[in-house]
Amino acid sequence: MRLLIADKLHPRAVEELSALPIEVIYEPDLTKESLEERIAGVGVLVVRSTPVTAAALEKAKTLHLIVRAGAEYQTIDVRAASRRGIYVANCPGKNAAAVAELVMGLLIAVDRRVVDAVTSLRNGQWRRGEYSKAEGLLGKTIGIAGMGAVGREVAHRAKAFGLTVAGFSRSLTPMKAAELGVVHAHSLEDLASKSHILTLHLPITERTRHIVGKRVFAALPPRAIFINAARADLVDQAAMREAVVTRGLRVGLDVYPDEPRDKLEYASDLFGPQTPGAEASGTWSPSDSEGFIYGTPHIAAATDQSQLAVATETVRVIRSFLLEGHVPNVVNVTTTSIANFQVVIRMQDKIGTFANVLSVLKRHGINVEEVTNSVFEGGGASCAKLRVVSRPSEMCLQEIRAFDEVLHVDVVTLPNLA
Ligand SMILES: NC(=O)C1=CN([C@@H]2O[C@H](COP(=O)(O)OP(=O)(O)OC[C@H]3O[C@@H](n4cnc5c(N)ncnc54)[C@H](O)[C@@H]3O)[C@@H](O)[C@H]2O)C=CC1
Numbered sequence: 315m316r317l318l319i320a321d322k323l324h325p326r327a328v329e330e331l332s333a334l335p336i337e338v339i340y341e342p343d344l345t346k347e348s349l350e351e352r353i354a355g356v357g358v359l360v361v362r363s364t365p366v367t368a369a370a371l372e373k374a375k376t377l378h379l380i381v382r383a384g385a386e387y388q389t390i391d392v393r394a395a396s397r398r399g400i401y402v403a404n405c406p407g408k409n410a411a412a413v414a415e416l417v418m419g420l421l422i423a424v425d426r427r428v429v430d431a432v433t434s435l436r437n438g439q440w441r442r443g444e445y446s447k448a449e450g451l452l453g454k455t456i457g458i459a460g461m462g463a464v465g466r467e468v469a470h471r472a473k474a475f476g477l478t479v480a481g482f483s484r485s486l487t488p489m490k491a492a493e494l495g496v497v498h499a500h501s502l503e504d505l506a507s508k509s510h511i512l513t514l515h516l517p518i519t520e521r522t523r524h525i526v527g528k529r530v531f532a533a534l535p536p537r538a539i540f541i542n543a544a545r546a547d548l549v550d551q552a553a554m555r556e557a558v559v560t561r562g563l564r565v566g567l568d569v570y571p572d573e574p575r576d577k578l579e580y581a582s583d584l585f586g587p588q589t590p591g592a593e594a595s596g597t598w599s600p601s602d603s604e605g606f607i608y609g610t611p612h613i614a615a616a617t618d619q620s621q622l623a624v625a626t627e628t629v630r631v632i633r634s635f636l637l638e639g640h641v642p643n644v645v646n647v648t649t650t651s652i653a654n655f656q657v658v659i660r661m662q663d664k665i666g667t668f669a670n671v672l673s674v675l676k677r678h679g680i681n682v683e684e685v686t687n688s689v690f691e692g693g694g695a696s697c698a699k700l701r702v703v704s705r706p707s708e709m710c711l712q713e714i715r716a717f718d719e720v721l722h723v724d725v726v727t728l729p730n731l732a
């Protein structure tokens with residue numbers, strides 16, 4: 315089988331994958347288009363940001379598994395993969411600490427205007443008075459939207475800075491919030507109204523797209539700090555820029571709506587003055603009462619520690635798939651079965667017995683949803699458990715029992731498997 319790594323992956327992982335019984339092809343510069351040309355004949359695919367499209371999957375006749383070496387997997391057409399029975403797995407939480415570290419970095423950088431202070435020093439200036447007006451973090455409240463892997467790492471670090479932590483998240487109940495030591499918010503606006511700093515750690519879904527708009531920015535106090543190291547499309551960009559102008563919002567970003575994929579240039583007016591008509595110049599820096607936007611080029615997850623943790627998890631997923639037939643972290647296998655009954659069949663472990671049982675079920679119009687089969691020591695007998703939607707009729711069961719090789723047949727109503 316062939317394994318294609320279509321993005322940069324930590325060299326230690328590439329080395330470990332090369333020790334597995336699989337041919338490893340490392341092509342970190344593949345793009346959406348060139349992947350379509352290279353995917354034929356591949357059994358396992360590893361990607362970070364290279365998109366995996368339905369068109370590519372059309373050509374992926376031998377593909378079994380796609381591993382996204384990262385947290386989210388919206389760059390993969392998961393529906394198209396599911397239609398073709400291809401597993402998609404990710405590496406949840408493995409880069410969370412790195413993202414949280416950058417969030418804290420952006421937070422302090424914004425509060426202390428570190429970037430402008432450095433730029434000013436680089437220009438031979440000593441503007442100590444101007445850069446001595448930070449508000450400080452101690453005693454403020456940070457609102458964390460999305461209390462998953464990254465959100466919790468941010469909470470942990472924020473507490474060490476003496477910040478009060480408030481949280482809003484889909485499954486965060488007041489009781490769970492109390493357990494985590496965070497103030498519970500029942501909505502994003504409620505969270506914003508409780509916070510001096512708002513940081514986003516939500517995934518992008520149909521529900522969360524543009525979830526942060528005018529009302530959320532209006533609920534934040536003037537001169538609030540807003541951090542987005544999750545996804546740009548969570549935010550109404552125009553509303554964010556307006557809040558910079560009208561409410562002195564101070565922003566730290568790691569993600570952008572128009573991130574360049576294969577270029578080194580990024581022409582953007584985001585980092586200059588936001589006031590309409592104001593001229594940007596190389597030496598422009600915001601006044602101490604003005605809102606502004608700082609940014610990093612989508613590097614939150616890009617620490618050596620994080621890349622190694624993600625790569626190690628990628629190897630674990632692939633090794634488990636190859637050696638045990640099990641896919642950890644799979645995201646596209648249904649977890650809610652429509653089966654209502656389990657047919658338990660003990661039988662002699664002989665060629666054709668199982669096929670005979672299946673042909674009887676087929677004749678009686680019964681579709682099998684899930685199957686497990688255990689072989690007993692010595693290899694003489696096996697026990698198959700077939701999950702089905704409708705209860706097989708007595709006649710159907712009698713036909714199965716009639717096979718000489720079938721030792722016992724039982725039907726159990728799910729979920730009572732006793
Ligand atoms: N800048 C970067 O390099 C990185 C960015 N990210 C981004 O950060 C996001 C968060 O990452 P993780 O914490 O690892 O994900 P996660 O899945 O562990 O946490 C997401 C949290 O959001 C909550 N949530 C989901 N939908 C919601 C909704 N509609 N309303 C309220 N809460 C909702 C979930 O319950 C969960 O607690 C990722 O989805 C990804 O977009 C992640 C890693 C690196």
Ligand SMILES: O=C(O)CCC(=O)C(=O)O
Nearest residue numbers: 362363384385386615616
């Ligand atoms: O550095 C990367 O691979 C991107 C990380 C990221 O945004 C994610 O894991 O969702």
